[in-house]
Amino acid sequence: MASNGKLFLHDHPVSSYAQKIRIALREKNIGFDSKHPLALALEDNGFKIFDSTVILGYLEDKFPEPPLLPNDPKERAIARMIEELCDTQYEAVNWAYGEVEWCKRATGELAEKLIKQVQHQTATILSWLSEKLGDKDYFNGDSFGYADLCVAPVLNRSVYYGFGPAEGTALQRWHIRIQERSSVKQTFAEMAEGAKTMSSGAMVTAFKDGSSKREYRDHRLEWMVKSGGIDVVLEGLNRNNIRFSWPDAAA
Incomplete structure (x- = not known):
């Protein structure tokens, strides 16, 4: 959490989810600090929330002006x-x-x-x-x-x-x-x-040396399977360089 009272955004600027939060914060003229871990989360005075849709809803509720959602x-x-x-x-x-x-x-x-x-x-x-x-x-x-x-x-x-x-x-x-x-x-x-x-x-280097794993969450996994990339998933499992959403499976 930023010591100056600003909101603190844990994100990565390439993430589409993070980008929509950054745009919303800037549209509402809300100051924020950030750093780049793997997961997206927003901290507000010690209160932490995750999921970009939940974060957008929180921003709309706490900072209603200017509104981003239409009235109808x-x-x-x-x-x-x-x-x-x-x-x-x-x-x-x-x-x-x-x-x-x-x-x-x-x-x-x-x-x-x-x-x-x-x-x-x-x-x-x-x-x-x-x-x-x-x-x-x-x-x-x-x-x-x-x-x-x-x-x-x-x-x-x-x-x-x-x-x-x-x-x-x-x-x-x-x-x-x-x-x-x-x-x-x-x-x-x-x-x-x-x-x-x-x-x-x-x-490529990060996956080969095992320092990073890409998350194959719900819709991403579905895309790879339905599009003919099941071998990509299987190889990732064999190499242990893909991950899935929390909670982790039992060992």
Whole structure:
């Protein structure tokens, strides 16, 4: 916990979950300090909470101005559905690309197969998001808000990987538009800087020497299995360089 009374964010700037919290804090002009462990958590005067959705809800409750969720119940429900999709299926697609390209979990034909799955599933999700955006400037309507900050990190990761929305589309224009906001611009810059290390080969070394393990949680594990990467999971288990969510299984 920061001694100056600021909120303290345990996170990593490349994490999509962490990015949406950083954007929310900056949109609300809430000062915070941070460090980069493996797990995302927020500390407020000794009170610690985890899970990005729970953290966003806490910030909305404790710091209601400016509000990030729309007033209309239906629009609030849509925003939360968008968040759910981005936090599960979309995050898993982006994560899988990192497993192949950054961590070299697959090579040759298997790598090609998994990357094609990333491209296909990304396109499917972008089509769904395009329908939700429609002709609005923002997913929240006339102003940037909750749904936008949930989409921003995952869609930006697709752009970073080269799988973003087609040029000239409403979704591509939205991506350009949100980067005019200082909260998004700063958060995206932090992500790009952190990604340099992760894509430099350091991730491969960390797994080989056993100093790091990647978490194969729920939707990520599902993605790898359904997309034809079960051998990736089995090899990770054999090499003991993947992990699962708490609680740990009995020895």
